[in-house]
Amino acid sequence: DTAVSQTPKYLVTQMGNDKSIKCEQNLGHDTMYWYKQDSKKFLKIMFSYNNKELIINETVPNRFSPKSPDKAHLNLHINSLELGDSAVYFCASSQVLSSMAEQYFGPGTRLTVT
Amino acid sequence: GNSVTQMEGPVTLSEEAFLTINCTYTATGYPSLFWYVQYPGEGLQLLLKATKADDKGSNKGFEATYRKETTSFHLEKGSVQVSDSAVYFCALYSGGYQKVTFGIGTKLQVIP
Numbered sequence: 001d002t003a004v005s006q007t008p009k010y011l012v013t014q015m016g017n018d019k020s021i022k023c024e025q026n027l028g029h030d031t032m033y034w035y036k037q038d039s040k041k042f043l044k045i046m047f048s049y050n051n052k053e054l055i056i057n058e059t060v061p062n063r064f065s066p067k068s069p070d071k072a073h074l075n076l077h078i079n080s081l082e083l084g085d086s087a088v089y090f091c092a093s094s095q096v097l098s099s100m101a102e103q104y105f106g107p108g109t110r111l112t113v114t
Numbered sequence: 115g116n117s118v119t120q121m122e123g124p125v126t127l128s129e130e131a132f133l134t135i136n137c138t139y140t141a142t143g144y145p146s147l148f149w150y151v152q153y154p155g156e157g158l159q160l161l162l163k164a165t166k167a168d169d170k171g172s173n174k175g176f177e178a179t180y181r182k183e184t185t186s187f188h189l190e191k192g193s194v195q196v197s198d199s200a201v202y203f204c205a206l207y208s209g210g211y212q213k214v215t216f217g218i219g220t221k222l223q224v225i226p
Contacts, residue, residue: 031211
């Protein structure tokens, strides 16, 4: 059973296009996240949702818009894609109000903008 | 704010060598500390964790001790294997709705 799944795994697109990445978790967690990992493996948090409510919104361009239809899903929509958006995007989930709140990561979506 | 400082890699070791990856942190209160591992082409997965001072987390032969006096959580393994080649992230969590703060990641390459 896949705990945190993302689709697609690879996404190649041209500058200016709009694309979406989907994420689902079957762990019953109350919090989900989007991270961006650059080519040097640096991991940067973008957004976090708790029970469908936005709780963390780091300095991210307005072209990125997360959407959480329910607490098991967190999707990421990106408008007007730019070359600098090329990266691996990871979805993660955790149970925030537990003592440990360890995070479970999806396999990643490698986005390439040409 | 919270921060995690990790040694920059890459670290290259021969099989069966001793591994240490340093991690120090700055945080208010009493954070939980983690090491995550990322194998090539995969997402991060939790390797070990510790929630309070002097706790030792351990898993798959890796160990790290939560040292509050030196604000450190160094990762160690006595004898590395080729299969340990991966990127290792130190992280801390202060609780509630705070974000998890990750270090920059240290790439480990183990050669036969």
